[in-house]
Amino acid sequence: MYLKRKIDSFFELWHADADRLPILVKGARQIGKTEAIRHFAENHYDSIVEINFVEQPKYKQITVDGYGAQEVVSAISRLNPDFRFPKGKRTLIFFDEVQEFPDIATSLKFFAQDGQYDVICSGSLLGVHYRKIASVAVGFKVDKDMYSLDFEEFLWARGYGDDLVEEILSCMRSRTPLSEATRFALRGLFLDYCTLGGMPYVVRNYIERRSFEGSLASQRRIVRDYGDDIRKYAEGLDKVRILNVFNHIPAQLANETTIKFQISKVAHGARAREYAPCVDWLRDAGVANVCYALRTPKLPLAGNYDESRYRVFMSDTGLLMGMMESEVGEDVRVNRNLGIWKGALYENIVAEALVKSGRPLFYWRRDESKLEMDFFLRRGEELVPLEVKGGNDSTKSLNEMIRSEKYPDIKWGIKMADANIGYADNKLTVPWFCAFLLDRYLGEDSKTADAVAWFDPVQAKSNRRGASDEG
Numbered sequence: 001m002y003l004k005r006k007i008d009s010f011f012e013l014w015h016a017d018a019d020r021l022p023i024l025v026k027g028a029r030q031i032g033k034t035e036a037i038r039h040f041a042e043n044h045y046d047s048i049v050e051i052n053f054v055e056q057p058k059y060k061q062i063t064v065d066g067y068g069a070q071e072v073v074s075a076i077s078r079l080n081p082d083f084r085f086p087k088g089k090r091t092l093i094f095f096d097e098v099q100e101f102p103d104i105a106t107s108l109k110f111f112a113q114d115g116q117y118d119v120i121c122s123g124s125l126l127g128v129h130y131r132k133i134a135s136v137a138v139g140f141k142v143d144k145d146m147y148s149l150d151f152e153e154f155l156w157a158r159g160y161g162d163d164l165v166e167e168i169l170s171c172m173r174s175r176t177p178l179s180e181a182t183r184f185a186l187r188g189l190f191l192d193y194c195t196l197g198g199m200p201y202v203v204r205n206y207i208e209r210r211s212f213e214g215s216l217a218s219q220r221r222i223v224r225d226y227g228d229d230i231r232k233y234a235e236g237l238d239k240v241r242i243l244n245v246f247n248h249i250p251a252q253l254a255n256e257t258t259i260k261f262q263i264s265k266v267a268h269g270a271r272a273r274e275y276a277p278c279v280d281w282l283r284d285a286g287v288a289n290v291c292y293a294l295r296t297p298k299l300p301l302a303g304n305y306d307e308s309r310y311r312v313f314m315s316d317t318g319l320l321m322g323m324m325e326s327e328v329g330e331d332v333r334v335n336r337n338l339g340i341w342k343g344a345l346y347e348n349i350v351a352e353a354l355v356k357s358g359r360p361l362f363y364w365r366r367d368e369s370k371l372e373m374d375f376f377l378r379r380g381e382e383l384v385p386l387e388v389k390g391g392n393d394s395t396k397s398l399n400e401m402i403r404s405e406k407y408p409d410i411k412w413g414i415k416m417a418d419a420n421i422g423y424a425d426n427k428l429t430v431p432w433f434c435a436f437l438l439d440r441y442l443g444e445d446s447k448t449a450d451a452v453a454w455f456d457p458v459q460a461k462s463n464r465r466g467a468s469d470e471g
Helices: 007-016 033-044 059-060 070-077 104-112 126-137 149-157 162-174 182-196 200-209 215-233 239-254 272-284 317-322 328-334 343-355 396-403 432-442 451-454 457-470
Strands: 023-026 048-052 090-096 117-123 142-143 288-294 305-314 362-365 375-379 382-388 413-417 423-424 425-430
Touching: 007 033, 007 142, 033 048, 033 090, 033 423, 059 070, 059 382, 090 182, 104 117, 142 200, 149 182, 149 200, 149 432, 162 182, 162 432, 182 317, 182 362, 182 425, 182 432, 200 215, 215 239, 215 317, 239 272, 239 305, 239 317, 239 343, 272 305, 288 343, 305 317, 305 343, 317 343, 343 375, 343 382, 343 432, 362 423, 382 425, 382 432, 396 413, 396 425, 413 432, 425 432
Parallel strands: 023 117, 023 142, 048 090, 090 117, 288 362, 382 413, 413 425
Antiparallel strands: 288 305, 362 375, 375 382, 423 425
16 A cells, blocks of 8 residues: 655656756655655656665675766676666666665766666665765755655545645635534544654554554654664764663653753753754754754844754654653543643644744743743744644733734734634634644745755854854
8 A cells, every 4th residue: 555645746747857867865764765766666667776775785886886877887787687777768776775875876976967867866864974975966966855744645645635635725824714524523633643643654554454553563663763773873973872862852842841952851961062963963864853942033043043952853743652651642542631741742743744844943932931932934024933732722922922012023923722723813823733734824935045944053053154254
């Protein structure tokens, strides 16, 4: 059973381009990269050459004679004469698990110049190695980030079509409530999604079995696999430190008094400067999402955040569930007994949805009071605060930020809650399950260079220093 993915349409557009460059698909382990690429390849190519550098380490020899396309193809043919590269037809060469052999990226320039073969590279932890890979193939490849299933893809897996999503988006744009029947159905589906997360293996088993049986065991196995990856691939850093940060994410999210990720709670005597690279490693590996604290709630975002203060979320809420006690899954499905977990779970799912739609994460807290905001979005010249509620409580901080003259970039805000769509007092209220649509609601024109703060905080810091030097 193949689960329809958003990357499918990306591959279709790429295939329609006569001048297509090699693709580098980045993403965490077990999110469905290999499956999606194979599905695309089987429907578009008669000749497919798939090489997995983990399972077939002998292919690390294919660049011995050079990095040119013909040299690499000849080397592949010598190692496996069964591979076919028919003349007059495009062959797809799929290099998988390239984190085991990042040197193959050097050949992408020559494949792009040769033009006889289509090339897709994929692998886990590519974000960790990305700077090295990018430096040897700049201008000769297309980068594509992939994530576990978002809620829209989950709806597709459950058999729902695009008409349902369009109905939700239409109600958001017109600020009119969904019918109670539709909201009730979507709420139940969303709570199921929160319990399962977006890992394809977990979702597929749930659909095929029509039950949650085995889902928690699968989530915990994937969490263990992530820990094994840390032990195997972390370089130049204390692997124990990275594991400590990884294992402390749930506890710190559940602490409602925590306004930032506290390194001091990770290990006795832990210092921020020693552990900051560990957080970066988890973010680059696609395991965690990092939300940076704004110095003050105003634009621009990229020049206005503190890289030393941040919150850390799991990249997939299902894996967060796998790191908690067994009963939490049932509590989420019936929305009860969550206690301190309630706010953490819904904030994590919203953070996940924002990242999957291409949005950087920022939050803010005023030191001298309890005024705080969970997330901020940008639409043109507007700064839009977003407050996530575990139920349908009042939004004191959101109301104050909208009304106060201290924040001129803020004209209105968004409340996400266990509620229907509505608008009052310059505040849009939407149900939790609308999180994946916020980017479309705000409009594509709202995306700016501020996104560099999420993709590469190191580069953002460099840009700020450069601007300061020029000033």
